[in-house]
Amino acid sequence: MSEADAAVIGAGGVSEATDGGARIFGQGYRRYEGDRAGIAGAVWSVARHSFRAALGLGRPARHKILPVVTAAFSFVPAVVMAGLVAFLGSIVEGEEDFLPSYHEYYGFIGMSVVVYCGLVAPDILVSDRRNGMFSLYMSTPLQRWSYLAAKAQAVIMALAIVTVGPVLVLLLAYTLNGAGPDGLGEWMLALGRILGAGLAYAALYAAVSLAVASLTDRRAIASVTVIVLIVGTSIAASALVGEAEMSAQLHLLNLLLVPYTMVGVIFGEPVSTGGLSAQGVVLACAGWAAAGCALIWWRYRRLEVG
Amino acid sequence: MPVVETAALTQRFGATVALDRLDVAVPGGVTGLVGANGAGKTTLLYAVLGLRRPTSGSVRVLGLDPVADGSELRSLVGFAPERNVLPDEMRAIDFVRHLAEVRGLPRKEARTRASDALWLAGLGEERLRALGTMSTGQRQRVKLAQAIASDPRLVLLDEPTDGLDPVQRNEMLALIRQVSSEFGVDVIVSSHVLDEVEQVCDHVVAIDAGRLVASGALSDLVGDRSGLALELVEPADSPGAAAAVEAALAASGLKVRRDGLRLVVEGADHGELCDRVRDAVSEASAGLRRLDSRRHNLEDLFEDRAVEEMRA
Known part of the structure; x- marks a missing residue:
């Protein structure tokens, strides 16, 4: 046992020297006189724990399979493009239009993000109500709002893996092969936009998926509902605008289109969907997020502890 | 100063009066909160934790108002709920460490203390086991360990012997006694089993249908x-x-x-x-x-x- 170990354990109880030089350390109860982290520390601890649990870290292997597989789907196009740029760099040189831009990449991964979101977000919220952790958390410095903030943080962190990660891979691949932004300023701007767009995308889906997850104690039902809701709004909005020739503003209800368009706005691209404005898209995103947050808060304010 | 002090504490749920003008002063040591199922014990514990705003009256715990100073108070209080549902896949050590962290301990300190608390609860050898594989008795011990791991000043235990056989019950009661007498942590134990309260407690608060039946030192009440x-x-x-x-x-x-x-x-x-x-x-x-x-x-x-x- 090292001196450091001895100091830590020995502080708790009695240590005695025997004739042979061996020492026995008692593991008695020790008082803790140091600072306590408070709410911020509690929020971070729950967020980190929930994030790890959602990805199956610290859990049996079967819990890792689905998050890893669905997350991997989001990276596949980025890896393929990175490979193309690396191996065919001389061919595509000067023909950068061949490569998808950063915001266009979200078009490739829209559905895999939805499936990943449906799998990960409900697990983060529903499990606590089923396994008693919610009541235990409420007996700690956490309050309902700070608990929900921790859960939202965990979902955003988990979703950012697929909304930020692959595009960062793309940025690095382009940069290393001379197809990236020109100069440090442009590069930093692109990085900022990738982070901003990815986090906004994640925040929107976090609000929607947590709202759904707050309404049921069955994880599978929540997962299916999240996916059906997002895909369903897309189908419904497209049908209403395209087939029934109703107002194009109904596209703002499309949970596949709206975040994708918002990403374009963040990257300074013009809004390509007819009848929609950048302001309208941003407001729609804010509206969806606010509605999700309001629903979660309404549900959790009424949730009994016990 | 009493650990817990209530004045005309009333808690209503619609037409049901769970606590009815309760005046209680709980001193240090081990206090038994006794009463039949549905007497209002758990409601009182939740009021002490600040998880329910009283309909009227007041509570002070460790000199703090549980409603206004809830977060600060709960960082000083360990709580083991009656409900025996725990996250099955978590290892005992991870569970106790995580809750110690949430109660404000630094990561390294939480890890050390979680291990110590599980050893003290008699689960040192079992600390790496998943909670779902543990017996009822072991899960009760884990709940006690998580309640004491963050070095609270007050521990609230809601029916800690529920589901235990007589041997496990005696061991649990001995542990509770140890938490107070050796560690200097004040404990409030809720129970509907009067014998075990008499076995372990210094003080008693007896409630029935939300009303105070008796409160005081065990020796005074039993005489x-x-x-x-x-x-x-x-x-x-x-x-x-x-x-x-x-x-x-x-x-x-x-x-x-x-x-x-x-x-x-x-x-x-x-x-x-x-x-x-x-x-x-x-x-x-x-x-x-x-x-x-x-x-x-x-x-x-x-x-x-x-x-x-x-x-x-």
């Missing part, structure tokens, strides 16, 4: 009064003999409780008590089927209360 339990026989020629015995004993200043032909009599001096009972039974020409010594206990508090209510 040193001795008692006798009688079962009489009324001969055909002495109808009403049991009532006559009751009246005679009550007239001599003894505390008497009668349920049909069964009487419980209490008095300070055991010898005198026996003499009075002998005389009363003899004078009433009653037969004596059974006579047992019994000690005044917590159960009597509730029975006295029931008798008073019936009389009222």
Whole structure:
């Protein structure tokens, strides 16, 4: 046992020297006189724990399979493009239009993000109500709002893996092969936009998926509902605008289109969907997020502890 | 300063009054919160934790207002809920460490203390096991370990012996006693099993249907009064003999409780008590089927209360 170990354990109880030089350390109860982290520390601890649990870290292997597989789907196009740029760099040189831009990449991964979101977000919220952790958390410095903030943080962190990660891979691949932004300023701007767009995308889906997850104690039902809701709004909005020739503003209800368009706005691209404005898209995103947050808060304010 | 102090604390859920103008002062040490299921014990614990805003009245815990200073207070309080549902896939060490962190301990300190707490709870060898593979007794110990791991000043244990066999129950009670006497942590234990409260607690708060039945040091409430339990026989020629015995004993200043032909009599001096009972039974020409010594206990508090209510 090292001196450091001895100091830590020995502080708790009695240590005695025997004739042979061996020492026995008692593991008695020790008082803790140091600072306590408070709410911020509690929020971070729950967020980190929930994030790890959602990805199956610290859990049996079967819990890792689905998050890893669905997350991997989001990276596949980025890896393929990175490979193309690396191996065919001389061919595509000067023909950068061949490569998808950063915001266009979200078009490739829209559905895999939805499936990943449906799998990960409900697990983060529903499990606590089923396994008693919610009541235990409420007996700690956490309050309902700070608990929900921790859960939202965990979902955003988990979703950012697929909304930020692959595009960062793309940025690095382009940069290393001379197809990236020109100069440090442009590069930093692109990085900022990738982070901003990815986090906004994640925040929107976090609000929607947590709202759904707050309404049921069955994880599978929540997962299916999240996916059906997002895909369903897309189908419904497209049908209403395209087939029934109703107002194009109904596209703002499309949970596949709206975040994708918002990403374009963040990257300074013009809004390509007819009848929609950048302001309208941003407001729609804010509206969806606010509605999700309001629903979660309404549900959790009424949730009994016990 | 009392650890917990309530003044006219009232908690209503619609038409149901869970706590009814409760005035309680809980000192340090181990305090038993006793009452039948549904008496309001858990509601009181949740009020102490600031998880429910009182309908009226006030609570102060460790000098803090649980509603206004809830977060600060709860970082100083360990809580083990009655509910035995825990995250099955988590290892005991991870569970205890995580909750210690959430209660404000730095990561490294939480890890060390989680291990220590599990050793103290007798689960040192089992600390790497998943909670879902543990027995009820082990899960109760894990709940106790997570409650003490963050070095709280006060620990609230809601029915900590629920589901335990007699051996496990005694071990758990010994642990609770140790938490207070050796670690210097004040403990409030809620239980509907009066025997175990008498076994481990210094103080008692007894509630029934949300109302205070009794509160004080265990020795004061139980006292040193001795008692006798009688079962009489009324001969055909002495109808009403049991009532006559009751009246005679009550007239001599003894505390008497009668349920049909069964009487419980209490008095300070055991010898005198026996003499009075002998005389009363003899004078009433009653037969004596059974006579047992019994000690005044917590159960009597509730029975006295029931008798008073019936009389009222």
